[in-house]
Amino acid sequence: MMRSSAAALCWLQFVLYAYSVETAFAWTPPPMKGSTKTRASARPSTRLFRYKNRYKNIKEGDDDESRRRRIYGGAPSSESSGAGQEKTEGRRASGAPGGSEAWTGAGAPRDELKPGEIPTLLMKALEWNDFPEIDSGLSSMWEFAGGNTKHVFKQNVTEFVESALETAETLPTSFYGVAMNGRSWEMETGINMVGGEGGWIATQVMKTVTSDGRVRRWQWELRKNRRPPCLGCWMVETIGSSDRTGRFEPE
Numbered sequence: 001m002m003r004s005s006a007a008a009l010c011w012l013q014f015v016l017y018a019y020s021v022e023t024a025f026a027w028t029p030p031p032m033k034g035s036t037k038t039r040a041s042a043r044p045s046t047r048l049f050r051y052k053n054r055y056k057n058i059k060e061g062d063d064d065e066s067r068r069r070r071i072y073g074g075a076p077s078s079e080s081s082g083a084g085q086e087k088t089e090g091r092r093a094s095g096a097p098g099g100s101e102a103w104t105g106a107g108a109p110r111d112e113l114k115p116g117e118i119p120t121l122l123m124k125a126l127e128w129n130d131f132p133e134i135d136s137g138l139s140s141m142w143e144f145a146g147g148n149t150k151h152v153f154k155q156n157v158t159e160f161v162e163s164a165l166e167t168a169e170t171l172p173t174s175f176y177g178v179a180m181n182g183r184s185w186e187m188e189t190g191i192n193m194v195g196g197e198g199g200w201i202a203t204q205v206m207k208t209v210t211s212d213g214r215v216r217r218w219q220w221e222l223r224k225n226r227r228p229p230c231l232g233c234w235m236v237e238t239i240g241s242s243d244r245t246g247r248f249e250p251e
Contacts, residue, residue, distance in 0.1 A: 105132055106140035109225075109233035115202035116191035118144065118234055119220045123206070126179040137180075138164050146223060146237045173216055175239050178208040185209075188217065200224035202234070217242040 106125035113121070122141060129137035138161045142150075145160075153160045168176035178185065185208040194201040206218045219240045225233045242248050 103128070103131060105136045106144070108140065108143040109230050109235060111230070111232040113234060114191075115193075115222045115224075115234045116204065118222060118236065119204050119206060120187060122236070123179055123185055126176070127185075129180055135161055135165075141236075144236045146235045148237070172210045172212055173214055175218060175241065178210050178216060181211050183209040183211060183213070200226060201237075215246065217246045217248070219248055 103124075106121045122137075122144060125137035125140045127137070129135060131137075133139075139157065141164070142157045142160050149160070153163070164176045167174045168180040171177045172181065185206060187204060188207040189205040192203045193199045194203065200223060202222045202224075204220045204222075206220065208216050208218065210216065219242075221237045221240070222234045223237045225231055225235055240248060
Protein backbone atom coordinates (compact mmCIF):
# COMPACT_ATOMS: atom_id res chain seq x y z
CA MET A 1 0.00 0.00 0.00
CA MET A 2 2.83 2.36 0.91
CA ARG A 3 4.66 1.50 -2.29
CA SER A 4 1.61 2.19 -4.48
CA SER A 5 1.02 5.54 -2.76
CA ALA A 6 4.65 6.57 -3.30
CA ALA A 7 4.44 5.54 -6.96
CA ALA A 8 1.26 7.55 -7.43
CA LEU A 9 2.88 10.61 -5.82
CA CYS A 10 5.93 10.30 -8.06
CA TRP A 11 3.70 10.03 -11.13
CA LEU A 12 1.73 13.13 -10.10
CA GLN A 13 4.94 15.11 -9.62
CA PHE A 14 6.13 14.05 -13.08
CA VAL A 15 2.85 15.13 -14.70
CA LEU A 16 2.96 18.54 -12.99
CA TYR A 17 6.60 19.05 -14.05
CA ALA A 18 5.82 18.15 -17.66
CA TYR A 19 2.86 20.54 -17.69
CA SER A 20 4.97 23.40 -16.31
CA VAL A 21 7.64 22.87 -19.00
CA GLU A 22 5.04 22.80 -21.79
CA THR A 23 3.42 25.96 -20.43
CA ALA A 24 6.77 27.76 -20.30
CA PHE A 25 7.57 26.97 -23.94
CA ALA A 26 4.06 27.87 -25.07
CA TRP A 27 4.31 31.37 -23.54
CA THR A 28 2.74 34.10 -25.67
CA PRO A 29 4.43 37.54 -25.74
CA PRO A 30 2.41 40.37 -24.18
CA PRO A 31 0.52 42.76 -26.46
CA MET A 32 2.38 45.77 -27.84
CA LYS A 33 1.54 49.06 -26.17
CA GLY A 34 -1.52 50.64 -27.75
CA SER A 35 -2.29 47.55 -29.83
CA THR A 36 -4.27 44.33 -29.53
CA LYS A 37 -1.64 42.44 -31.54
CA THR A 38 1.14 40.51 -29.88
CA ARG A 39 4.76 41.23 -30.74
CA ALA A 40 4.94 37.93 -32.59
CA SER A 41 1.96 38.80 -34.76
CA ALA A 42 3.03 42.40 -35.51
CA ARG A 43 4.38 42.24 -39.03
CA PRO A 44 5.12 44.88 -41.69
CA SER A 45 2.63 45.24 -44.50
CA THR A 46 2.96 42.99 -47.52
CA ARG A 47 3.57 46.00 -49.73
CA LEU A 48 6.36 47.27 -47.49
CA PHE A 49 7.89 43.78 -47.39
CA ARG A 50 7.95 43.79 -51.18
CA TYR A 51 9.59 47.20 -51.20
CA LYS A 52 12.38 46.08 -48.88
CA ASN A 53 12.98 42.91 -50.90
CA ARG A 54 12.28 44.32 -54.34
CA TYR A 55 15.57 43.32 -55.93
CA LYS A 56 15.47 39.67 -54.87
CA ASN A 57 12.83 38.61 -57.42
CA ILE A 58 14.26 40.40 -60.46
CA LYS A 59 15.69 38.06 -63.04
CA GLU A 60 18.33 38.86 -65.61
CA GLY A 61 16.79 39.80 -68.94
CA ASP A 62 13.47 41.07 -67.52
CA ASP A 63 11.98 44.05 -69.31
CA ASP A 64 10.57 47.03 -67.37
CA GLU A 65 7.05 45.61 -67.19
CA SER A 66 8.26 42.22 -65.95
CA ARG A 67 10.38 43.84 -63.25
CA ARG A 68 7.43 45.91 -62.03
CA ARG A 69 5.27 42.78 -61.78
CA ARG A 70 7.98 40.90 -59.88
CA ILE A 71 8.43 43.80 -57.44
CA TYR A 72 4.84 44.92 -56.86
CA GLY A 73 3.08 41.61 -57.54
CA GLY A 74 -0.12 40.98 -59.47
CA ALA A 75 1.39 39.46 -62.60
CA PRO A 76 -1.42 39.28 -65.18
CA SER A 77 -2.29 36.16 -67.15
CA SER A 78 -1.39 35.86 -70.82
CA GLU A 79 -4.95 36.91 -71.75
CA SER A 80 -4.83 40.15 -69.74
CA SER A 81 -1.16 41.06 -70.24
CA GLY A 82 -1.92 43.05 -73.37
CA ALA A 83 -4.48 45.20 -71.57
CA GLY A 84 -2.07 45.79 -68.70
CA GLN A 85 0.70 46.82 -71.06
CA GLU A 86 -1.71 49.12 -72.90
CA LYS A 87 -2.74 50.76 -69.62
CA THR A 88 0.89 51.27 -68.58
CA GLU A 89 1.83 52.80 -71.91
CA GLY A 90 -1.25 55.03 -71.75
CA ARG A 91 -0.23 56.29 -68.32
CA ARG A 92 3.25 57.01 -69.59
CA ALA A 93 2.00 58.89 -72.62
CA SER A 94 -0.72 60.89 -70.89
CA GLY A 95 0.58 61.52 -67.41
CA ALA A 96 4.37 61.37 -67.30
CA PRO A 97 5.97 64.84 -67.19
CA GLY A 98 6.61 66.00 -70.73
CA GLY A 99 5.07 62.84 -72.23
CA SER A 100 6.54 59.36 -72.48
CA GLU A 101 9.09 60.26 -75.14
CA ALA A 102 10.28 63.55 -73.61
CA TRP A 103 10.58 62.49 -69.94
CA THR A 104 13.92 60.80 -69.35
CA GLY A 105 14.11 61.44 -65.62
CA ALA A 106 15.99 64.03 -63.59
CA GLY A 107 19.34 62.41 -64.19
CA ALA A 108 22.43 63.59 -62.33
CA PRO A 109 23.77 67.06 -61.42
CA ARG A 110 25.15 69.10 -64.32
CA ASP A 111 26.54 72.59 -64.42
CA GLU A 112 23.95 73.90 -66.88
CA LEU A 113 21.12 73.39 -64.35
CA LYS A 114 20.14 76.57 -62.50
CA PRO A 115 19.25 76.29 -58.79
CA GLY A 116 15.64 77.35 -59.44
CA GLU A 117 15.13 74.38 -61.77
CA ILE A 118 16.29 71.64 -59.43
CA PRO A 119 13.47 71.39 -56.80
CA THR A 120 10.76 71.19 -59.48
CA LEU A 121 12.80 68.70 -61.49
CA LEU A 122 13.34 66.40 -58.50
CA MET A 123 9.72 66.59 -57.36
CA LYS A 124 8.60 65.45 -60.80
CA ALA A 125 11.15 62.64 -60.64
CA LEU A 126 9.83 61.46 -57.26
CA GLU A 127 6.20 61.74 -58.34
CA TRP A 128 7.08 59.42 -61.25
CA ASN A 129 9.69 57.42 -59.36
CA ASP A 130 9.50 54.35 -61.61
CA PHE A 131 9.81 56.25 -64.91
CA PRO A 132 11.79 55.77 -67.04
CA GLU A 133 13.31 53.05 -64.78
CA ILE A 134 12.33 51.58 -61.41
CA ASP A 135 13.44 53.92 -58.59
CA SER A 136 15.02 56.35 -61.06
CA GLY A 137 13.51 59.27 -59.11
CA LEU A 138 15.16 58.19 -55.86
CA SER A 139 18.39 57.48 -57.72
CA SER A 140 18.38 61.10 -58.93
CA MET A 141 17.73 62.33 -55.38
CA TRP A 142 20.82 60.42 -54.31
CA GLU A 143 22.89 61.92 -57.12
CA PHE A 144 21.81 65.45 -56.18
CA ALA A 145 22.25 64.88 -52.43
CA GLY A 146 25.01 66.73 -50.64
CA GLY A 147 27.78 65.13 -48.65
CA ASN A 148 25.88 65.06 -45.35
CA THR A 149 23.13 62.80 -46.68
CA LYS A 150 25.61 60.41 -48.26
CA HIS A 151 27.62 60.34 -45.05
CA VAL A 152 24.52 59.37 -43.03
CA PHE A 153 23.89 56.40 -45.35
CA LYS A 154 27.61 55.53 -45.51
CA GLN A 155 27.73 56.12 -49.28
CA ASN A 156 25.23 53.25 -49.75
CA VAL A 157 22.55 54.15 -52.32
CA THR A 158 20.63 50.90 -51.71
CA GLU A 159 20.10 51.73 -48.03
CA PHE A 160 19.02 55.25 -48.98
CA VAL A 161 16.43 53.98 -51.48
CA GLU A 162 15.05 51.39 -49.05
CA SER A 163 14.79 54.00 -46.28
CA ALA A 164 13.02 56.48 -48.56
CA LEU A 165 10.52 53.85 -49.77
CA GLU A 166 9.76 52.76 -46.21
CA THR A 167 9.33 56.37 -45.10
CA ALA A 168 7.02 57.14 -48.03
CA GLU A 169 4.89 54.09 -47.23
CA THR A 170 4.57 54.60 -43.47
CA LEU A 171 4.76 58.38 -42.88
CA PRO A 172 2.38 60.41 -45.08
CA THR A 173 3.61 63.77 -43.70
CA SER A 174 7.29 63.00 -44.37
CA PHE A 175 9.02 64.53 -47.37
CA TYR A 176 9.03 61.27 -49.33
CA GLY A 177 5.47 60.57 -48.19
CA VAL A 178 4.17 63.78 -49.78
CA ALA A 179 6.53 63.70 -52.77
CA MET A 180 5.64 60.15 -53.81
CA ASN A 181 2.12 59.63 -52.43
CA GLY A 182 0.75 63.11 -51.66
CA ARG A 183 -2.19 64.87 -53.33
CA SER A 184 -0.35 67.92 -54.65
CA TRP A 185 2.75 70.11 -54.46
CA GLU A 186 3.70 73.55 -55.70
CA MET A 187 6.63 75.93 -55.38
CA GLU A 188 5.33 78.70 -53.13
CA THR A 189 8.19 81.14 -53.71
CA GLY A 190 10.81 81.81 -56.33
CA ILE A 191 14.44 80.97 -55.78
CA ASN A 192 16.20 83.07 -53.12
CA MET A 193 19.91 83.58 -53.76
CA VAL A 194 21.58 84.09 -50.38
CA GLY A 195 24.12 86.87 -50.72
CA GLY A 196 22.93 87.98 -54.14
CA GLU A 197 23.22 86.51 -57.63
CA GLY A 198 26.85 85.56 -57.09
CA GLY A 199 26.11 83.57 -53.94
CA TRP A 200 26.64 79.82 -53.57
CA ILE A 201 23.59 79.12 -51.35
CA ALA A 202 19.98 79.22 -52.60
CA THR A 203 16.62 78.47 -50.93
CA GLN A 204 13.09 77.87 -52.14
CA VAL A 205 9.83 77.20 -50.26
CA MET A 206 7.38 74.53 -51.39
CA LYS A 207 3.80 73.80 -50.28
CA THR A 208 2.42 70.24 -50.24
CA VAL A 209 -0.84 68.48 -49.40
CA THR A 210 -0.49 64.97 -47.97
CA SER A 211 -2.54 61.94 -48.97
CA ASP A 212 -4.82 62.52 -45.96
CA GLY A 213 -5.25 66.24 -46.64
CA ARG A 214 -2.72 67.82 -44.27
CA VAL A 215 -0.72 70.83 -45.47
CA ARG A 216 3.04 71.03 -45.04
CA ARG A 217 5.61 73.54 -46.23
CA TRP A 218 9.22 72.69 -47.05
CA GLN A 219 12.34 74.76 -47.54
CA TRP A 220 14.89 73.51 -50.02
CA GLU A 221 18.48 74.56 -49.42
CA LEU A 222 20.84 74.15 -52.35
CA ARG A 223 24.58 74.75 -52.43
CA LYS A 224 26.91 75.25 -55.34
CA ASN A 225 29.71 72.71 -55.57
CA ARG A 226 32.98 74.58 -55.18
CA ARG A 227 35.29 71.66 -55.78
CA PRO A 228 35.39 68.62 -58.11
CA PRO A 229 33.66 66.36 -58.95
CA CYS A 230 30.99 68.32 -60.81
CA LEU A 231 32.54 71.69 -60.06
CA GLY A 232 29.90 74.44 -60.27
CA CYS A 233 26.91 72.04 -59.97
CA TRP A 234 24.10 72.81 -57.54
CA MET A 235 23.38 70.11 -54.94
CA VAL A 236 20.58 69.63 -52.38
CA GLU A 237 21.98 70.27 -48.92
CA THR A 238 18.79 69.99 -46.83
CA ILE A 239 15.00 69.95 -47.16
CA GLY A 240 13.54 71.38 -43.97
CA SER A 241 9.93 70.83 -42.83
CA SER A 242 7.62 73.39 -41.27
CA ASP A 243 5.56 72.74 -38.18
CA ARG A 244 1.79 72.10 -38.30
CA THR A 245 1.06 75.80 -38.64
CA GLY A 246 3.44 76.23 -41.58
CA ARG A 247 6.24 77.99 -39.66
CA PHE A 248 9.88 77.01 -39.99
CA GLU A 249 11.11 78.67 -36.80
CA PRO A 250 9.39 78.60 -33.38
CA GLU A 251 8.04 81.91 -32.14
